[in-house]
Structures are given as C-alpha cells and as structure tokens.
Amino acid sequence: MRLTTKGRFAVTAMLDLAMRGGKNPVTLAGISERQDISLSYLEQLFSRLRRHELVESVRGPGGGYYLARPLAEVSVADIIRAVDEPIDATQCGGKENCLDEHRCLTHDLWTGLNAHIYDYLDNVTLATLVAKQDECKDKVLQDRRTSKITLAA
Amino acid sequence: MRLTTKGRFAVTAMLDLAMRGGKNPVTLAGISERQDISLSYLEQLFSRLRRHELVESVRGPGGGYYLARPLAEVSVADIIRAVDEPIDATQCGGKENCLDEHRCLTHDLWTGLNAHIYDYLDNVTLATLVAKQDECKDKVLQDRRTSKITLAA
C-alpha cells in the first residue's frame, strides 16, 4: 500500500462524481474545474478507474462518467488500489521462502500493517464520505448564518 | 501522511534495534547486514530518528544506537513521522479559509482519513511488534520441528 497525493486526487474526484452523479454523467472537465485538478491528469486517473471497473464512460456530447457501482460499494481502498498499484515492500518478493527470522520480520510486519490499513479503508465508502460531506456543508451554512465570520478585507 | 518503503525500512530497522537492544548499543553495520539495508541509507534514516529523539547514539568502538524510550512508547506512527515528513494534500495549505464546499471537500476528507490511519498506527508500538515477532519465530521453529519442509535442493 502506498499513500500519495495521487490516491487523494482520485478519491476527491470520485467523491465529486458521487455527489453530482444522478441520472446524468459527469464530465472530467467539470471535475477538473471544481476540484482544481488538471484535466489530462484526471484522464489518466480515470483510465485506470475504468479498467478497474469503478466507473463507466459515455462518449459524445452529454457524455461523461458514471459510477459503476452503488455508493456504498466503492471503498476508498478500491480507489487507491486502482490508481496506485501496490509495490511489495518485502524483500523476498512475496515468496514464502522466508523461514529466516530476519526475513520473516520484514515480511510479516508489513503484510500485517497493510492488512489493517486496508481493513480500515475498505470500510470507508463513498457513501460514508458523502454523508460526512453533507454534515460539513451544513456546518458551513450554519456558521454563515450565525455570522462568526470572516473575510475581513 | 505518506506511506513508502522508506518508512518501512525505518520501522524494520527500529524493530531490529528493539529486538537486539539490551544493555549494549546496536551498530548500524549490524542492522545493515541483518536487514539488508544500505549502511549509508541507514545513517540518513537514523539521523532523522535521532533528531526526533527516538534513538540515542554512542560513538566510538562498542558504540551504536539505543532506543531513547521504552518499547511501548515508540509507535509506528512516530517512526514514520520522523523519516517521512508529511506533505499537506489540502490545496489551501492547511489554512482555515475553505468555506467553499469544494475546498472543504478535499480538506475534511483527508484530514479525517489521515487522523484515522494515524490513530491506528499510533497504537501499534514496537512492543506490539516484538510480541508478534516472537510468535512468528515460535511458529517457524514449530514448523521446522514438524518437518513440513523444505529446501529440497
């Protein structure tokens, strides 16, 4: 498991898709503008997302991307797995020939940690995030209402 | 939070230190040999670990490194924080001026995920890992005893 801004971009984009995605497909151009991510970079990311069957595409005018599955069935881990293909940090390349205690050390340690991180990220779905996002939006609106704020200049 | 092989190397090295560290300091040369990590690279990693006060050094013959704290007080997150200094994935650079829903989206999402991952890794200490490692060693020995094995050539 790797964790870089690449994965973050992908999740952000997917979340944008999740929040706009009703009947109509969402264009990359729109996501690019709203989330301030380069269009061409998005194309690369979505190319991988499509190959991993997380999204479906519609070409031509009025086209764009759909989520290929219900919100609750797309986890953050899925997305990260799709764009950040994993490297094996074990020295023996995932083979089972590490009877030596030192090898076993590196090996077991990271497969274990990986498993736990995935375990967590597997249980955070787009549905979860959308729900949180709505909370956040409400909070912002509320803050505005109580006029705690802002933009002094 | 970033998660790369760099952090893994550091944790592996610290675990080696944890398992050998009694009264005597442990040399980087030893860790290098046992864990098959470049000595110079280890020096760089330990330079950061020392600056973050996770280890203490003793120079001269018979010198090496000690853990600066008890096993149970060094978490995997500490180690990763020490060697992999974090990048902020938020576009506004951690500022609080993201009232806009789009900014809030990226922002809240990743700070939340980060927090959870750290939360997990903060609770995995060297003590935890050493315990697991001992289990593993026992299992290997047991496998050898029951002669399931191995090394056919």
Added chain:
DNA sequence: GGAATAGTTGACTGAAACGCTCGGGAATTT
C-alpha cells in the same frame, strides 16, 4: 454529412522523491 462534444490513448517532460554511494569528518576506545 459535418461540426461539436467528450472520452481514449500514447508519448513526452520537468521536478521531486527515493534509494543509494562516496568522501570526509568528529568522538571515543584500546
């Protein structure tokens, strides 16, 4: 049919990070 839209693909690029080497230190022990 032709134009416009929008995805699809591939090649390429500058900058950064990774993983590592090398060389020269400075402290400490024998």
Added chain:
DNA sequence: AAATTCCCGAGCGTTTCAGTCAACTATTCC
C-alpha cells in the same frame, strides 16, 4: 596512534508524480 563508530553533506541514477500535448474514436445535434 589506530581502530571503530557515528555524523554529515554532496552527488547520482532511477522512478514516480503531476502534468502537457497531440492525435484519435464514438456519439449527438444540426
């Protein structure tokens, strides 16, 4: 003095990141 070990900085080849550019195909609308 010599050996050992940590300490530090400069540099280097490779990979990945993040992004650009250009050419393409499929679809819709006129």
